Every structure is written in structure tokens, then in C-alpha cells.
Amino acid sequence: MTNKEIQMPRLISPLVLALIGLILFGDGAYIQAKAWLAQVLLERAFDRSIATGQAVKPWSWADTWPVARIEVKRIGASAIVLEGASGQALAFGPGHVQQTADAGERGIAVYAAHRDTHFRFLRNVAMGDVIDVTRSDSRHFRYRADSSAVVRFDASGIDPAAQGFELILATCWPFDAVTSGPERYILHATLIGADR
Amino acid sequence: MNTYDTADSDEHPMLSRLIKLGLFLLAQGIAVMLMAFVALLVSFGTSWSATTEQAGLLQPGDARSGTLLLKDDGAITEAIRLGIDVDITVSGPTLRARVTQVFRNPSKDWVEATYVYPLATGGAVDTLKMVVGDRVIIGDIKERQQARVIYEEARRAGQKAALTEQERPNIFTNSVANIGPGETVLVQIEYQEPVHQSGNEYSLRLPLVVGPRYNPAPIVQSVEFRKDGSGWGAATSDPVPDRDRISPPVLDPAKNAPVNPTSITVRLKAGFALGEVKSHHHNVKVESPDNTTRVVTLADGAVPADRDFELSWKPAAAKAPSVGLFSERVGDADYLLAFVTPPSAEQATQKPLPREVVFVIDNSGSMGGTSIVQAKASLLYALGRLQPDDRFNVIRFDDTMDVLFPASVPADAAHVREATSFVRALQARGGTEMVPAMRAALTDKLADSSMVRQVVFLTDGAIGNEQELFEAITTMRGRSRVFMVGIGSAPNTYLMTRAAELGRGAFTHIGSVEQVEERMRGLFAKLENPAVTGLTAKFSEATADVTPAIIPDVYRDEPLVLAAKLDKLAGSLEIKGRVGDRPWSVTLPLQDAAEGKGLSKLWAKRKIGDAEVARTLREMTPEDADKTILALALDHQIVTRLTSLVAVDKTPSRPEGAPLKLSELPINLPAGWDFEKVFGERPQVPAQLRERHADARNQPTTRRPTPAAPDAIRLPKTATSAELKMIAGLILIVLALILFVFNRRRPLLTDAA
Numbered sequence: 001m002t003n004k005e006i007q008m009p010r011l012i013s014p015l016v017l018a019l020i021g022l023i024l025f026g027d028g029a030y031i032q033a034k035a036w037l038a039q040v041l042l043e044r045a046f047d048r049s050i051a052t053g054q055a056v057k058p059w060s061w062a063d064t065w066p067v068a069r070i071e072v073k074r075i076g077a078s079a080i081v082l083e084g085a086s087g088q089a090l091a092f093g094p095g096h097v098q099q100t101a102d103a104g105e106r107g108i109a110v111y112a113a114h115r116d117t118h119f120r121f122l123r124n125v126a127m128g129d130v131i132d133v134t135r136s137d138s139r140h141f142r143y144r145a146d147s148s149a150v151v152r153f154d155a156s157g158i159d160p161a162a163q164g165f166e167l168i169l170a171t172c173w174p175f176d177a178v179t180s181g182p183e184r185y186i187l188h189a190t191l192i193g194a195d196r
Numbered sequence: 197m198n199t200y201d202t203a204d205s206d207e208h209p210m211l212s213r214l215i216k217l218g219l220f221l222l223a224q225g226i227a228v229m230l231m232a233f234v235a236l237l238v239s240f241g242t243s244w245s246a247t248t249e250q251a252g253l254l255q256p257g258d259a260r261s262g263t264l265l266l267k268d269d270g271a272i273t274e275a276i277r278l279g280i281d282v283d284i285t286v287s288g289p290t291l292r293a294r295v296t297q298v299f300r301n302p303s304k305d306w307v308e309a310t311y312v313y314p315l316a317t318g319g320a321v322d323t324l325k326m327v328v329g330d331r332v333i334i335g336d337i338k339e340r341q342q343a344r345v346i347y348e349e350a351r352r353a354g355q356k357a358a359l360t361e362q363e364r365p366n367i368f369t370n371s372v373a374n375i376g377p378g379e380t381v382l383v384q385i386e387y388q389e390p391v392h393q394s395g396n397e398y399s400l401r402l403p404l405v406v407g408p409r410y411n412p413a414p415i416v417q418s419v420e421f422r423k424d425g426s427g428w429g430a431a432t433s434d435p436v437p438d439r440d441r442i443s444p445p446v447l448d449p450a451k452n453a454p455v456n457p458t459s460i461t462v463r464l465k466a467g468f469a470l471g472e473v474k475s476h477h478h479n480v481k482v483e484s485p486d487n488t489t490r491v492v493t494l495a496d497g498a499v500p501a502d503r504d505f506e507l508s509w510k511p512a513a514a515k516a517p518s519v520g521l522f523s524e525r526v527g528d529a530d531y532l533l534a535f536v537t538p539p540s541a542e543q544a545t546q547k548p549l550p551r552e553v554v555f556v557i558d559n560s561g562s563m564g565g566t567s568i569v570q571a572k573a574s575l576l577y578a579l580g581r582l583q584p585d586d587r588f589n590v591i592r593f594d595d596t597m598d599v600l601f602p603a604s605v606p607a608d609a610a611h612v613r614e615a616t617s618f619v620r621a622l623q624a625r626g627g628t629e630m631v632p633a634m635r636a637a638l639t640d641k642l643a644d645s646s647m648v649r650q651v652v653f654l655t656d657g658a659i660g661n662e663q664e665l666f667e668a669i670t671t672m673r674g675r676s677r678v679f680m681v682g683i684g685s686a687p688n689t690y691l692m693t694r695a696a697e698l699g700r701g702a703f704t705h706i707g708s709v710e711q712v713e714e715r716m717r718g719l720f721a722k723l724e725n726p727a728v729t730g731l732t733a734k735f736s737e738a739t740a741d742v743t744p745a746i747i748p749d750v751y752r753d754e755p756l757v758l759a760a761k762l763d764k765l766a767g768s769l770e771i772k773g774r775v776g777d778r779p780w781s782v783t784l785p786l787q788d789a790a791e792g793k794g795l796s797k798l799w800a801k802r803k804i805g806d807a808e809v810a811r812t813l814r815e816m817t818p819e820d821a822d823k824t825i826l827a828l829a830l831d832h833q834i835v836t837r838l839t840s841l842v843a844v845d846k847t848p849s850r851p852e853g854a855p856l857k858l859s860e861l862p863i864n865l866p867a868g869w870d871f872e873k874v875f876g877e878r879p880q881v882p883a884q885l886r887e888r889h890a891d892a893r894n895q896p897t898t899r900r901p902t903p904a905a906p907d908a909i910r911l912p913k914t915a916t917s918a919e920l921k922m923i924a925g926l927i928l929i930v931l932a933l934i935l936f937v938f939n940r941r942r943p944l945l946t947d948a949a
Contacts, residue, residue: 011936011939013935014931014932014933014935014936014939015932017928017929017931017932017935018928018929018932018933018936020925020928021924021925021926021927021928021929021930021931021932022925022929023925024921024922024924024925024928025921025922025924025925025926025928025929026925027921027925028917028918028919028920028921028922028923028925029918029922031916031917031918031921032918032922035916085912086912087912087913090912090913090914091916095912097909097911097912099909100909108909110909110911112911112912112914113914114914114915114916115914115915116915116916116918116919117916117918119914151911153910153911153912153913154910156909156910156911158909158911170911170914171914171915172913172914172915177915178919178920178923179915179920180913180915180917181915184911184914186911
């Protein structure tokens, strides 16, 4: 009996294990890669939207389109927001929750994104930070973060009929958890200025 | 060979191991990146599967069905089981039904059960029995409030009690208190109802399920002033103040097996030799002991209570008797029931008047499934029957409304074609705002009195604000006549019959696609032929209290049904009227009346119906109407809006301190309905409930007219499983590495040994 013959079956179990591990890791990496690549494409589409003044789809078969860019200049964070907050849209970028106001309009605009991709930076946003929102019609609004809260997803306390000019960025809480839960972190900001 | 290996390894043991490890890690890293990007490129366009589980955004509408379903799940696993047995005896013109509901409590708790169920609109409920073990407790008729109090007291005292209440003339609730763990309680109600006759055909309808009702949001406020004349009052703004009482939990047929098994037996004693006996929506076994009697039972044993049972029978003779006269003596009064079918004027002798027909079709969510198919087929048939000199219009409504033409147009080929394609494109969705559609249909824009104005209204009637619709018809009917076409497996017959009565038209029911043509032909016979008008009834000797007091017009093939309370059974009854433009009369000698059963109850029930109509028409003040109804109901032991039956078993059964749980029995969705369409599209329901609790008396002015917005924004799910997967993947890879290294070492060790 040779050494090779003994080694072959013994190699199978670690190989299978490694393969499963690879697939899992690849799957996770794929989510991250998709989020990153989509933002690159979205950035391009958004620039074109601003230039042309029309909604431009980031790729031909997309079911959503960029509506705004949010930036927190202090920490150098930026993301392109998509229309709608379905699971599909959220894979590519923060989503503008339907039935909430547009940024800069009266009411509350709610943007939601994944805590482990596009809104990873949310934990670093401090009260008083300025959040810049550029809409696809190239209008620009400045908000200041003034409060944060942790709420349940179905009891957000966000009143869709609020009368102020407000912005909410929402993501999952706690930031470091690896499984999803019912709690959400919401960062509230109020409009402080608008310019073209 | 082995020795060589060992020797090689021995030369640079650490170095070669490290190189191998490094190479392996490098390969792993490359593989990971490759895998990731291959996956990315391959599936970027074709599938979002990696993140579909993130689709967690809840629409406000989901909340309603979600909570409802949760409640249902609880109800199924924990709550009371119900079985229903219906035994109907038809004797000539009337039927008596005994409905037995078996409440079984499989749980370990003491339970109070409530079950919302429908009954025939004309049915007079007069008996309630509760069977506990071998004891039978007979219920008493009481004023509604009083009955409630008796029931509540018994409930608190731990005694078994049953209560039958009327929510609508065709919706009742049975409550049973203190059903012990593992116990079974039987609740039996009995009612009396006239048999329906149309042309040559007699029929009975046994509704088995209450279709979920659309309850419009409160917008219009009505004001009730205090009775002390102080001028202060409260604004009641909810069109359906009792929405909770008529909305039992409904099971999604896709997720639950049907509940509430029902068995039905009909003993048919028609009083004449029987021809065809037919059940329209259920398979039945028919036995014939003799030629005037049939015993009809369900072929499949018990069926789920999810559609109406409809049985019709025809006489063996070619023509049904055109006259029927029945009497019953109760106390010192005689009660009379008369059926007369007027002769039909032949069409040849009369050219039908040109007509203006407004078709209204309900395309709300409750019409989803087979109902909308039936409604569309019926309307297309009707459009095909129009004559070129007729005028017509089409209105469709859900919670929105479209009127096809600004005013009625001539029924020429082009207009009919346009209407046909409009109807074909209809989809069932949304709520049921019936009142605006009825108002639009009754608006008489042409005001051309040379034409007969008819409104044909196709709906399942699944609304909770019936009274608002009746008021709209009453105030706006003008010279229009309203013909109701009930669609689906469980239409709201109370709404249909009352709306047709107030609109001086007729009610046709279509329960399946197969019935469309036959029933619509019948309806068109009514629309196209002159009605029998100006009807009066006169008794030659007896003083009579006749109902209906003002006899409505009778359409082709429909019998005139009269009930009367007489001081003596003598002389004759003369009925006069006009068929088209010719006078017609018939005289019935009262001595020849056959003996009938339960006629006094039918008379009282019709009188109560008259009082309710008079209340709607503002011919009686609400107080007077209520007084009349209460007196009749208590006299004749009938359950009404104001009276209930209550039965209490005086022996306490629930030990003191043991808790009592409430169980609302779920009902099936009527057959052919689409659960999603009914419950998936009612986003405003939670808002309405909140509106209702926020009492109008406090801040009537701050009410927002459209409470369409959800309570609060729901936030989507915002975490991916990327990290979890990557961590798990890394752990597996490390494990594999350890195993790999371990396996490499083992042979070396054994070899060394």
C-alpha cells in the first residue's frame, strides 16, 4: 500500500469542506462586490442624470434609478440613493422608502440601506454633522444630523404626515451583529439650507 | 519510495511545510476572488437570488392580512371547532329551517365562542335551544340590551349561556359562554321563511357564509342631537359603526383547509306533483318517497361552509299554479299568505317602450376570481340585447369610479362596441365605494319621459354601509327603477332585495358562470316587458292588516306575495291592477285557503321589514318605527335588530377563578373569491379603526378626510447575510486547512513509526 493511495480518501473530506467554505465565502463576497460595483455604475448614471436632467437607469435592465446622492463630507462617505427600498434595490444602494417625501420637500424623506454595505458609515456620523443631498434634478440640500434612535422596524414612529423638512437615514441595529433582527437605527436630520 | 519521501522531508522539514501552506493559501485566495467574480458576472443580470431574502419591506396593506392570519393560526390550533347541521322542511309555500351549530372545545381552557353566520333575508328566527349534556335550555326573546345583560351576567357567573343577535337582517351572531375543556355544546336556532317563486320555478336559498364586507372610511358625518332638546349633539361619522361585529376572521384558502363542515337535509313537501329538483352549487342525493315529496341530502356528506346552497324545484305539470292561498290560526287571529302570478302581457300586442339603461358593474377586490367573470359575461350579454333605439351608459366602480359616456348614448353598433371593449378590460381590485356609483347611475341627465329609465346594478353587495346605499336610492330614485343583479357564491341578499324594493325593480341572482345566460334572459324579460302596476288588495268582509301596505309593481314571471292578519276568515280577497295598459283583477275566496305553517311569523317579519323601509324612507320617525318593530318582535318571538334570543343554563359550570378565553370562530372565504384581492388591498383599514377609537366627539374638526396614510413608516430590512456567509466560509476553509495538515502529518507519523 503506497502513501498516495492512503492519502487520496483522506484528502476528500477537507476538500469538500474547503469547497463549501469557498462557496459560502464567495457568496458573501459577491454581495459585497455587487454593492460596490453597483455604486460605481450608479455614480456614472447619476452624473448623466444630472447632466441630462432625466432619470437614467444604471444598467439597461434595472428596475430602479438613482434619485439622489448623499454625502457626509467630514468622514468622506458618499452613496447614490435609489428609488424604492425593495430588497433588490437595497442590494445596489440605499433606497428611498416609498410613500415618504423627496429630499428637500415638506415631510420626511426616509433613506434606508444595509448596515454592512452602503450605510456602514452611519456609525461614524456624529450629531451636528452636515449631510449633503444632491437630487437628480441637480438641486442641493444641506441637512444637519440632530438626533438618533433605535426603534423596531414596525414601530418606527416616523409620521409620514410630518410638516417639517426632515431626513431620516435608517439601517439595521446593532451595527456589528451578523444576523438580522427587528431593530433599526435611525438618524434624524433637519434641513438647514438649499442651493442649486 | 516511502523512505525517499521521508528523507526529502527530513532535509528541510519546516521550509517545505511553510511553502506548501503559503501556496495553498494563495490558491485559496485566488479561488475565492475568482468564485466571487464569476458569480458576480454570471448572475448579475439573471438573478437577484443572493439578496431576495432581503425583500422585507412591508406595505401597509400587509399589516392587515398579516395580523389577521396570525390570529387565525392561533384560532385554528387552539380554538373551538364548529360543525353545522341544517335541516329544512318545506311545506307548500313556507319552509322551516333548523340550524344546529356544534361547538366543540378541544383546548384546556374555558372558552367563550362567537360565530358570525348568515341567514336568508326573509327568515324569521324564533327559536333558540342550547343542549348541554342531556339538558335542553330553551331561549327567551328579550330586548337586545336586556338579553346582552342576562348573557353577560351568566357569563360572569360561570353559567353556560347562548345568545342570538341580529347584526343585519341577514347576518346573525351566536355567542356561547363557558364551554368547558373538552366539552361540546349544541346551539340550535330555527327560522321560518317563505319559499321563493319565479315563473314556473320554486326555490330556496341557504346562505352559508358571510362574505367579507368593504367598510368605507368615515368621511360624511351625521349628527345625532340629544333628546332633551338642548341643541347639543354628537357627530357620528362612521358609516359602519358596527364594523367589528360583522368582520369575523377569514381564513386564506391557500394556507388553511376549509373549516366549519356543514351537512344539509331538505325535506321537500311541495304540495303538488314534483318535476325537476335541482341543486345549483352542490352535489346532492335526491330520494322520492312519493310524487309530491323529496328528501334532498348532500352527496358528499359535509361540505365546508363557503358558498350558498340553492335548491329549486318545478311542478310536474307544464305550468305552475298561478294562485296559492294559505291560512293559519294563531290566538284569536287568522293569518293569510297569498301568492298570485299575474298573466304576462304578450309582447306582440305591445311595442315595448324605448329604454334608457344604465349598467353599473362592481369591479372591486371582493369580485375577484369567478365573480368578475360572471359579472362581465352578464354585462356583455346585456349589451348584446340592447335595441338600436335604446340609450345606455356603463359605470364601473371600485373605490374609484368611471362613467363611460358623459350622458347616455344611443345603442348603435359603435357605442356598443366601445362599451364592450371597456367591459372586457375590467379587472377586479380595490375597495367597494358603492354609494357614489349608485348616485351617478340615478342622476337622470336626459330626463326624457318618453323613455323608461332602468338601472342594472351588478355587484356582490359586499359592503357594510347598506343603510347609506338605501338612503341614496330613496332620495335620488326619481323615475328610475333599480334592478339588482347579485353576483358570486355568497352575495349579500339583504342588500339586493332591499335595494330592488326601494328602487321599485327586481333582484336576480347569478351564482355561477353557467347561470349567466338563463338568469340574464329572465332579467331581460322583466326589463323589456311592462310590469303589473297599480296593484291593490281588498278584503270583502274581513278587516285586514296587509303587508306590504303599498303593493309594489310586479315584473314578468314574479308572483305577488301578500301576507295579512285577519279578524275572521270569511269573504274573499280581490286583487286589482293593470298589466301594461289593460286592467286585470282576480278574486280569491278565503274559505278555500289551505292550512299553512308559521304564517304569523312571516307576516310579522314582513311587517318589521315594512317598518324598516318606512324608517329609511323617513315615512316613520325612527322612534315610531322602533316601537312598532319591538312590539311585533316581542309578540311573535322574532329576533330583530332590537330583540335577541338568550338561553342560560342556571347550573354554574365554570369554577370560580378559572379564566375564560374568547374565541372568534373563523369563517371561510366564499368560494371563487380571491383572498389577495380582498385583504391585500385594504391599506386604510388600520387607519379606520384608529379613527373610530379617536372619538369624533372630542375633535370633529381635526379629522383628516382621507385616512389613507399608514400609522407610521415601516422600515425595510437593512442587513445582508454577507458577513455571516463570509465568516462561516472562512471558518470552513480554516477547518479544511487544519484537516488537510493533520492528514498530511498522520501518514508521516505512521511511516516514521
